[in-house]
Amino acid sequence: MSLLIDDSSPIFVQIAERIENDIIEGLLPEETQVPSTNQFASFYQINPATAAKGVNLLVDQGILYKKRGIGMFVTEGARDKLMEKRRERFFEQYVITMVNEAKKLGITIEQLTEMIRKGGNA
């Protein structure tokens, strides 16, 4: 994934997704501190209020929590919670899209299944 923030969807959503990815990939283990709003702002060259909005989105979802006077930390169990959410989205985002494209190209479900098996072995 590219480091650059693009301008096509709300930036706070993109910031929240970056943090989610880091948690899923283990770069931000549970109970570790996440960078401050100002660090996000200067790293991605974005408005600090926008960065704060992205962080707060994850606080509202219980993925991050605030230690008073210190900063934001990753909640225990955050990774499992995120994996669950991403799996649900996987079907919508990838499977449905793939099946539609396959239909357009005249690929049958059997052929598609075969392709997936082949892809898994690659």
Added chain:
Amino acid sequence: MNRVLEINRLTKSYGEAVALNNISFSLEEGKIYGLLGRNGAGKTTLMHIITAQLFATSGEVKVFGENPYENDRVLSQVCFIKESQKYPEFYRIKDVLVISKDIFPNWDAEYALQLVHDFNLPINRKIKKLSRGMLSAVGIIIGLASRAPLTFFDEPYLGLDAVARTIFYDRLLEDYAEHPRTVVLSTHLIDEVSKLLEHVIVIDNGKMLVNEDAETLRGQAITITGPAAKVEEFSRGKKIIQREGFGGLVSVTVLGNLSLPEQKQAQVTGLELAPVSLQQLIVRLTTDNNERKAA
């Protein structure tokens, strides 16, 4: 939130020509604003009136709750970096920095010197011998080191190369984090600054076109592309701001978010959905307006 600026039904006309037409908005403390619009839209005129360098034809301007005209208490809190600032004939960069100290109560001389170093400026060189980019850098240094509670940058990057512009964005965010204040960036180069903005004001032909949170705007438009009949059916009842045809394909840009079921339906019917960047959105809104006027 405290309001640092309030503008009420402001109009400025030069005889028949109306530069600003019944504009009202306010700026809150501690935010970075974008004042956007095409060339000649009225952005600079507006900033001149706010900083008491031009009289309004009608309407009300309140800066920190007071009328700014001949009001030193208010004007010392405001810094306006003009696109083409004039300096006395024999001033060197050094002299400009010394003078700034007397003008701006919050002036940080040490920080100014640091910035001179960052932008690699020849501090003993006369202002009139500077390149366009160096002149812009001098303006940026004054705008940042003055730490004025209300700072306007009018097209601050003329002639600045990409490296210097990046230094500007970095320093602005850094210093804003440490010394929160209200900053207004006026520009028609929207793509580069859009990430820095918290709130966006768009002026078009002297009229207020958009006054909205930047994040709200980012999700506000979407482009739908596909076979003409399908696109027409899908976009029926939506506010279309742009339409383009290409072969059998049609692409329309609509305002407003698509619901999740709508997104799914688009996918199933084979329509392509693409997000619209802030710059594209503003370009479409301002073009649309002018064409309508001409029609």
